[in-house]
Amino acid sequence: MRLLFRQSVSLLLIMTLLTGVLYPLLCTGLAQALFPRQADGSLIIRHGQIVGSRLIGQSFTSPAYFWGRPSATSPGPYNADASSGSNLGPTNPALRRAVERRIAALRAADPDNTASIPVDLVTASGSGLDPDISPAAAEYQLSRVAESRHLAPAIVQRMITASTRGRTFGVLGERRVNVLELNLRLDGLWPKH
Amino acid sequence: MTRNDLLQMTVYLIALLLLVKPLGAYMARVFADTPTGMTRLGAPVERRLFRLCGIRADEEMDWKRYALALLIFNILGLLVLYALQRMQQWLPLNPQHLGAVSPDSAMNTAISFASNTNWQGYAGESTMSYFTDLLGLTVQNFLSAASGIAVLLAVIRGFARRNADKVGNFWVDLTRATLYVLLPLALLLALALSSQGVIQNFRPYVQAHVLQQTRAQVDGALVTGTPAGARTQLLPMGPAASQIAIKQLGTNGGGFFNANSAHPFENPTPLSNFLEMLALLLIPAALCYTFGEMVGDRRQGWALLATMTLIFVPLMVGCVAAEQAGNPALHGLAVNQQAGPLQAGGNMEGKEVRFGIADSGIWATATTAASNGSVNAMHDSFTPLGGLVPMWLMQLGEVIYGGVGSGLYGMLAFAVVAVFIAGLMVGRTPEYLGKKIEAYEMKMASLVVLIPCALVVIGTAIAVMCKSGLAGMANPGAHGFSEVLYAFSSAGNNNGSAFAGLSADTPFYNTLLGACMFIARYPLMIGMLAIAGSLAGKKRVPASSGTLPTHTPLFVVLLALTVIVVGALTFLPALALGPIAESLMATGH
Incomplete structure (x- = not known):
């Protein structure tokens, strides 16, 4: 022993x-x-300032930006120091109410758009920090962003395409649009190649 | 279900099964002490290590001494991990100045990591210092997995030896599993993950100046977001990749961050996700081949692997299909849940866009089939039937691939029960791998099979009868009950995943779940070692025409049915009150 x-x-x-x-x-x-670069968090630096990480989403609510997934972190959305999902059960009435509220907010920002809303734009992500939206969710917001920036839709469309990643090897994962990258492009802060 | 869903499941299974033989054969050589490139490289390290510890590698132990060594080593590790969490405020590598972890939470986490459960009662980024992450959590991730492999090796020797009284040397088994299997694989995976964007550094958290000030509508009132209330976002940092690699490979599952592998710093791309999913089942599946090789009949290993895969595949397909069908509660709203070329569709609450439905469903099934418990989507928000799959897989006893080592020795307990049932039907003394299965082995195997069942049912019953148990539920109705049932299924089978809405970081849940995790691990290990000791002492009966062959499709089906019947009979009533009731209600109105 x-x-x-x-x-x-x-x-x-x-x-x-x-x-x-x-x-x-x-x-x-x-x-x-x-x-x-990856080991240090894929940080994006503009004019000597860290504006975020390519992998961590940020909260966008202005009509002139593309909005990301709803985020359930607390106390506010996209709190990177407290990653979390909503953990609302599928039949919880609070989930349906939250979705209704998000639909209303999207409609209020873009009253002319009556298309049905891609599901990822009205449901909270698992981490609360999802950097991506589906291409469908980007398409849905295209006209609103173009209008509030007085840009031709074709220009915005090109920016969406440039910020879109396909499935890895054509099989793995899903097609997605990086929201922070796209919004940096809109602000002219993404380097052109 | 979409074509890509099917394609991703197929690619995953094929990749996994292709790796079984090479890794399984390598492990068989390592553990049978046949020289490999790796062991030659490690031999000097190993010799010096044994000399420093006063361990004689050629001195074998009987099963009781083996069990004693295992217990002392594990409990010591558990106490060290507890102490580290309680003292981290005075220790180095704590750039965020995180305070001591509360006593009940620290004890829960210590048991959880030592027992290979890795139930995550804490939020990593705001609780654990880098020092605790490395010297506490990462170390136990390795050692708990190696302990599982060690017990499995003793059991295999029990079957392979005849008229022997020794089952191996625990120190040697533990050391070899760590040095030659876990460490090299973890190093490779950690590097692959960091190439994808998983962080690996010792920096303090980084302040980012975000594009737009954070605002959010919460029930009509405008609140300003980040804690600082300004245009900043605090990005967590730390040595994540090294911990995540072993968390996946060792079927541990405790995340570096609160959101576990849904967090983009833990799992940034579809490729990192694929590698993490592969790592999750890799060693448990490959050990089946190792087993066949070491007992001298590869077909026996393939039969066990076939049994596991036979149960796994339909449950995986079912889970993905349920999630892809979407949430019926959102019908009637202007929401598009249809899959198409521009979106994954389906039930996206709690899921990440880069993973969509297929990767989330495959992961949920794999992580609960193995006793891993890491998550890349929030199981609490799965559809009722989609959430039923992971819950039931845990309740089956974590033997469908299962934990590293523990999954296979658990499955061997079921195999003993299965040959016993077959023996009863034809009226012969049951045999498995040439060893007579008698009353002693049956008693131990029954205990191994039934203890986790009892823990889940009794634990859930206690929690729903107590105020402090009910207070933890986050969702109303049947789903609240599911949260509690899921928690005890997870702790009582050493899985570690959660319906995470449950507020489990309370003295009540920390204590009760901690007790479940401890009992689900160590008494089972002792029971299996007792079987190993008893079998090792028996002689080998030559197979006769009356012997039930245990490598045939017939036996595969019999074994699968044994696992399913035990799981179904024990848990159907409880499942009816939780996910099944919720599913009926969801589709009813």
């Missing part, structure tokens, strides 16, 4: 050094050397 205890203590110590110190340090060293 005493022998087993002694062996336990020393093995735990060595394993802690191996898996808790050496392994993460090795990962950090290699990741920082090979993929420094």
